[in-house]
Amino acid sequence: MSSAVETRAGSRTVTIALLGNPNTGKSTLFNALADVRQHVGNYPGVTVEKKIGHVLVDGQRFALVDLPGTYSLAPRSPDEMVTVDVLLGRQTDVAAPDVILCVVDASKLERNLYLVSQAIELGLPTVVVLNKMDVASEHGIELDLALLQKRLGVPVIPLQADRRIGLESLKQELPQVIEQTSIASELPFPDAFRQEVVRLQSDLQDASSQAGSGATLPRYLVERLLLDQGGYVEQADLPGVTSAVLERVSEARARLANAGFPVPAVEAKTRYQWVAQMLDGAVVSRSDDRITLTDRLDQWLMHRVWGTALFIAVMVVVFQSIFTWAIPLMDLIEKVIGWLSGSISAVMAEGALRSLLADGVLAGVGSVLVFLPQILILFFFIALLEECGYMARAAYLMDRLMYRVGLSGKSFIPLLSSFACAVPGIMSTRVIEDRRDRLVTILVAPLMTCSARLPVYTLLIAAFIPDQRWLGGWLGLQGMTMLALYLLGMVTAVLAAWLFKRTLLRGQTPAFIMELPHYRFPSLRTVVRRMLENGWAFLSGAGTLILVVAILVWAAAYFPHPPELGSQVRAGYAEQLAALEQREQGLQDQDDLSEDQRQAALDQLLEERGELRAEISSAVAAAYMEQSYLARAGYFIEPVVRPLGWDWRIGCAVIASFPAREVVVGTLGVIYHLGEGEDETSESLRETLRSATWPGTERKVFNVPVALSLMVFFALCAQCAATLAIIRRETNSWAWPIFTFVYMTSLAYVGALITYQTGMLFVGG
């Protein structure tokens, strides 16, 4: 290879593609090899994450491309096509690989070599890395590496990636590999099949040159076209793949079937025959009847009763930890942000810039950062459970339950995580291979009652739901309301999932197959790295969008901000202020008071003045809010929200809470003249809400049906920019977040409407 000669001179980066089955430790190897790692988002148009690393060995630069774990190179979806395209150098945004590093689980060689048999057909220098050598020997598998290497015709390197054993010899091997000249062993496809491939190749060539492109399809893709009935290669709009050629393909498949080599069985037969030839004599396995530690653990951990009980216990610990650790951290973040915004207000002069920094940027940064503790803690546990092999067991235990909804056991953890926060929940759907299942899970995850809804519930329940208790205080109406809201989210999610599976994402449920990996001791390094990677993915993928939305909402609530409005409002209080001043003056002039009496009176005055000042600044804030674009939007939508029992102010607060649900609490505070900084436990906010009236009347805005209608709205709506941003990132499309927002908002509206209208039948309004 000429490129290899150039590389020796160090002039060019050599690109290595990492390929392997899931659970082979491929990503562990990637992380152990790469000195510099970068995640540069997804490949265009698909949900596959692009992971590239760099390493320097003896002055030669290598770029590592980590491909998603796969059992086969037979693409069925655009996502799976990316892997094949990267390997064939057809993916333009990644350098064509010079070497394929095929990572293989030494304890499961038979199935792993299936993928190797496809990899060596690509015609690139290939290295087989035998990972998990320790597990193989534990399972009584003995390997003759020299023989295996001779048979395969490519270098075979033993490794234990998680303990970094063998890493150095792999690195030393890399420079030689690119000059590798040995011929990989050939696959024993029947002659009839080879002839059909050659024939199809020339058909494709003809069709392609007729179209005037002259582009040719690599031989591997021609094979795939023949083998993958209903596969992605048929639909991928490849050069020469016309309907006439597809016609030829079906004819060829029919001929092969007649000759006794039906598609796709011929592939499995040929490849496993080849695997058997490779392994014959090179592998001695005594593992068949051995009861391993994994088997013994599974007897308990996968038991319908004990296993389920243990799973519930594990989940309790996980969620308890989130509440014990994340909530204080979130409070701390909010306090720090609050302090910073307070300091800015103290230092800077009043104006648009101060408000932008304090209420726009800092509030936006805060609403991004506040998610981090939950994301990090949840992903710590998810990574831990996955690394030790337990996650597959959890999916097994929950499959029966989830199947009734039309999903598989793999959707359980993402949905459960969404009770803490939908963002990590949606990010953890990556384990779901079936595209439809994954999308349905993503779409319904935001319906789970996340912790951001709690402030809204807490405020409204405490203010409007009577504190009635039964059974000696054990059963309370307030608690029951909270429970009902949780159930509402869950039941709606189940119904929505059921509906989506039957309408929007219809299709035959594929058979659910999941590997149950051996248990192993998790590597803390890997767990922490995965946790940090997910935190970073959130910050980089969703952070900027959330910030932008927060600033837009701030601008809507701030502008147009005519400066004279503030002075007008203040002028209205001039008399009261003057009266206070007069009393102070009077106090100074009065001689018949003792020092103590004078002091007490002065304190009294000071307090009154403080209260008046607070009242004035609240009134100013409310006045500005009332003429802001946000309020105009609130007035504008009032006819729409009126049937929900809301006035323009509630409508306005709901619009303002688009970046994050909990914002509604603070906005209600401002809009009802309480000033900023009110939180859900504030008694004055509760009191104000209770006494607010419709303009010009004595009729109260809030009653129980209105509070319930607002809570039902928040239970079902998609008022969370972070969730929408992460859906965009994970689906790599704007269509799905928009769909989520539309369907959830519609649900929320209808739910709130029904709640209010039904409620009013009882209350009588």
Next chain:
Amino acid sequence: MSAFLPLFRLAAGQIGEIESISGEPSQVHRLHELGLYQGIKVTMIRSGTPCVIRLAGHKLCFRQNDGLDIQVRPLAGI
């Protein structure tokens, strides 16, 4: 009594040899890739839906759908 029975009818502990897999081609293909193909021996570890089977040194959790038919020849039982 037929010599073959559907895979999911194997009792826990029973071993079966896969006789045939029929159904939608792409799904059959996927099973092949995971090591489930004609002639391979499968041990049923936990029966039911989903079931847990062992083949060629690894364990799979498996829930069949209506479009697939896997017939096995039972070899031994416990």
